[in-house]
Amino acid sequence: MKILVINCGSSSLKYQLYNMDNNEVLAKGLVERIGIEGSNLQHTPAGKDKVVFEQPLANHDEAIKLVMEKLVDPECGVISDLSEINGVGHRVLHGSKYFTESCVVTDEVKEVVRKCFDLGPLHNPANLMGIEACEKLMPGVPNIAVFDTAFHQTMPPKAYMYALPYEYYEKYDVRRYGFHGTSHRYVSKRAIEMLGNPEHSKVITCHLGNGSSIAAVKDGKVIDTTMGLTPLAGFEMGTRCGDIDPAIVPYLMKKENLTPDEIDTIMNKKSGLLGLTGRSSDFRDAEEAMNNGDERAKLALDMFRYQIAKFIGAYYVALGGCDAIVFTAGIGENNGGHRAAICEYLECLGVKIDAEKNKLRGADIDFTGEGSKIKTFIIPTDEELMIAQDTMELLNK
Numbered sequence: 113m114k115i116l117v118i119n120c121g122s123s124s125l126k127y128q129l130y131n132m133d134n135n136e137v138l139a140k141g142l143v144e145r146i147g148i149e150g151s152n153l154q155h156t157p158a159g160k161d162k163v164v165f166e167q168p169l170a171n172h173d174e175a176i177k178l179v180m181e182k183l184v185d186p187e188c189g190v191i192s193d194l195s196e197i198n199g200v201g202h203r204v205l206h207g208s209k210y211f212t213e214s215c216v217v218t219d220e221v222k223e224v225v226r227k228c229f230d231l232g233p234l235h236n237p238a239n240l241m242g243i244e245a246c247e248k249l250m251p252g253v254p255n256i257a258v259f260d261t262a263f264h265q266t267m268p269p270k271a272y273m274y275a276l277p278y279e280y281y282e283k284y285d286v287r288r289y290g291f292h293g294t295s296h297r298y299v300s301k302r303a304i305e306m307l308g309n310p311e312h313s314k315v316i317t318c319h320l321g322n323g324s325s326i327a328a329v330k331d332g333k334v335i336d337t338t339m340g341l342t343p344l345a346g347f348e349m350g351t352r353c354g355d356i357d358p359a360i361v362p363y364l365m366k367k368e369n370l371t372p373d374e375i376d377t378i379m380n381k382k383s384g385l386l387g388l389t390g391r392s393s394d395f396r397d398a399e400e401a402m403n404n405g406d407e408r409a410k411l412a413l414d415m416f417r418y419q420i421a422k423f424i425g426a427y428y429v430a431l432g433g434c435d436a437i438v439f440t441a442g443i444g445e446n447n448g449g450h451r452a453a454i455c456e457y458l459e460c461l462g463v464k465i466d467a468e469k470n471k472l473r474g475a476d477i478d479f480t481g482e483g484s485k486i487k488t489f490i491i492p493t494d495e496e497l498m499i500a501q502d503t504m505e506l507l508n509k
């Protein structure tokens with residue numbers, strides 16, 4: 113069975129074509145600058161060099177059409193006909209309270225994705241465009257929607273409600289949803305396997321990338337997570353501020369004469385590591401700057417590590433203990449320095465790490481130290497594979 117996985121952003125599109133018989137990636141790629149001057153497709157067939165195609169792409173229809181052309185191209189293609197693709201799995205950012213798991217796209221599903229545009233204004237319209245483009249270009253091939261929010265839907269009300277007037281929950285569905293659900297699902301499942309599939313498990317998953325979130329997972333189900341109504345909540349990220357005193361919002365709006373959209377942009381695009389350092393949203397740049405004596409970079413990284421440790425402490429209490437802490441995504445998988453610094457805060461919980469194993473990367477790694485009360489794992493996330501597996505499972509039903 114061959115499954116195409118598509119992740120549409122507002123002006124970008126990532127894809128991977130899987131052979132599900134052996135989970136092999138046959139080709140993957142990225143379309144950038146859709147609808148903007150300089151559109152291009154970077155296509156990498158397995159085992160071959162990346163090829164770049166530059167041509168105007170006015171919308172997601174044209175982008176997906178070009179991807180399909182390249183998938184069957186005699187030179188850089190990996191299949192001989194599009195009919196070989198059995199299904200398409202789409203990442204959809206926001207499923208609100210309506211989706212607790214992945215589902216086959218129907219007119220009703222599309223209507224609900226549309227209903228969630230307000231909650232995911234940058235992603236949901238693009239996700240729907242991707243779905244509709246595939247419907248048009250591959251009629252009869254099922255599309256499956258995999259929601260970033262779905263895995264977090266098991267949270268109890270005490271974790272997902274905000275202490276605002278109740279009517280806003282009733283009228284506008286204002287509550288915590290959580291994101292990166294596909295990643296938290298993938299790594300928590302793997303962590304439970306690494307623990308030996310116990311009947312009961314308490315796992316804290318730290319997805320630390322450009323966007324970051326942490327989830328508390330009890331017996332395979334999320335009971336709390338750091339992101340909220342939107343992915344802005346939680347702790348310091350590349351460009352997002354994470355949790356702040358909500359009164360800062362009206363205070364700054366008044367002081368700087370800002371519109372709601374302007375303050376939203378400041379908190380989402382100009383804050384976090386970028387805002388604190390005034391340099392870059394990339395954690396590698398901040399580390400280099402810190403090593404060269406930049407005090408603000410040091411502050412920003414100290415804050416990042418401290419805030420993560422605080423959430424892990426909170427989730428230790430929420431779970432009533434912890435069997436394993438998992439680190440994943442760009443920073444979590446690659447940066448032993450941050451992992452070690454975070455785990456140092458956790459020594460009071462009995463966490464000890466193996467400094468040598470903490471230097472490893474590129475595989476599932478147990479870097480628990482001798483005598484540690486909690487296991488510490490590095491697990492490279494694979495959201496695309498999870499989407500492909502969900503798609504296959506739904507097609508086989």
Ligand code: AMP
Binds near residue numbers: 321323447
């Ligand atoms: P992601 O959003 O998961 O792709 O993660 C992107 C973030 O991971 C960026 O801030 C990168 O700087 C960071 N990252 C990737 N590789 C490393 C590394 N070796 N050390 C530190 N940070 C890294």
